Amino acid sequence: MTTDNLPLAGIRVADFSWFGAGPIFTQALAHYGAEVIRVESQIRLDGLRITQPMPKDRPPGINLSGYYNNFNAGKLSFSLNMASEKGREVALRLIAKSDIVAENFTPGTFEKWGLTYDRIVQVKPDIIMVREPMQGLTGPHRDFAGFGAVITPLAGISYLSGFPHRPPVGLGTNYTDYVINPGHALVATLAALHYRNRTGKGQLIEVAQLESSVNVISVALLDCSANGRVQERQGNRLPYACPHGAYRCLGDDRWVAIAVFTDGEWQAFCQVVGEEWTREERFATLLGRKAHEDELDRLIESWTSQREAEEVMERLQAAGVPAGVVQSAADTLDHDPHLKARGYYHYLEHPEAGRTAYDGPGFRLSATPGGPRGPAPLLGQHTEYVCKHVLGLSEEEIAELVVDGVLQ
Secondary structure (H helix, E strand, C coil): CCCCCCCCCCCEEEECCCCCHHHHHHHHHHHCCCEEEEEECCCCCCHHHHCCCCCCCCCCCCCCCHHHHHHCCCCEEEECCCCCHHHHHHHHHHHHCCCEEEECCCCCHHHHCCCCHHHHHHHCCCCEEEECCCCCCCCCCCCCCCCHHHHHHHCCCCCCCCCCCCCCCCCCCCHHHHHHHHHHHHHHHHHHHHHHHHHCCCEEEECCHHHHHHHHHHHHHHHHHHHCCCCCCCCCCECCECCEEEEECCCCCCEEEEECCCHHHHHHHHHHHCCHHHHCHHHCCHHHHHHCHHHHHHHHHHHHCCCCHHHHHHHHHHCCCCEEECCCHHHHHHHCHHHHHHCCEEEEEECCCEEEEEECCCCCCCCCCCCCCCCCCCCCCCHHHHHHHHCCCCHHHHHHHHHCCCCC
16 A cells, blocks of 8 residues: 555654554554554564464464554564664664654653653654653652553543442453553644644653543543542443443344433334333333333343344344444454444455454544555564665665674
8 A cells, every 4th residue: 555645654653662552553653654663672572572362373473463463564663672872873863764753661761771852852853752651751650560451440440340239340451552542642643743744843742641541531530529429330331321231132142232312212212122111101211211220121131132133233223223232353353344344454464474354543534544554564574674765874884783783
């Protein structure tokens, strides 16, 4: 896929990030035309390179991780030993040729390498530097490390996840890594690019992942600060919607989610269901339905449990009632008609992992839809290209760096 018509064509990113939150953010830039150069090293591998899943028909390797490959499609891989002084000098040269530099290490790592913002702006005055520390660059918790599984409970998200009669269960996935923090970093970076286009000035962007993640429970925070009310776990329920839950359907562990937010949607729901109980006066209003929610849920499940989840979804959606199948991984990848129509998954041929599915961008632009332009890179696959065509190094200079253990 050519990048000439994509909105970020011509933008270069020196990507020092690793694991999830950073690489997912920079991948969004790559999807829309930016040249993203992953700076990594066999001296200290990105942990995702050795994380399952990997193809079952071949031995494990550093280029086979489904996680790593999915988060890094369309990027370039540049092997650089940052433990060496010459490696840090090369890193500065790369930053000087870039528009954006990104990292999500524990604070102090970039400073140890001498890559402070003040130093970086000396070689690239209009640089946009994006940093994603776990709990900020300053303060008593600045040195705390962690992943989305740690941030989720710290942010209060886990406390609100689950049923009221059970302990918190969390989200079952590192949602903060996959969606919240990459999304906030992306929006801030696009705003910084817009600002630079108008003023010629760069910016230092700090996306403290804990603060970013707390944003998703803003209603609960306001409820506590303004009303003195501490929200508790509600399972699948909402105070302003009823019914609102997941209901068992025909088949092995098959469920459908149904959400009724207005009386109009309730009336449409009743027309689809057609059961005698839907005409009872006690269910006519939101307050009435909430007062009898346990019984209403049982009645709804008595209806859904006799039908396929897809049938329930399609009939309710056709009537204007929000509903969706609770999907398995196979449903999402192979059977979801909406994702198929949107072309969300891209099947790409990786030189070692073979043909596999990659996530596309979470949004599409009408004239420039974007998406992965190639599979994830092998470790160090583009080192020679970066040295010659980005940094302008001679063959002799490259050979010296290889001998000195810099390009590894």
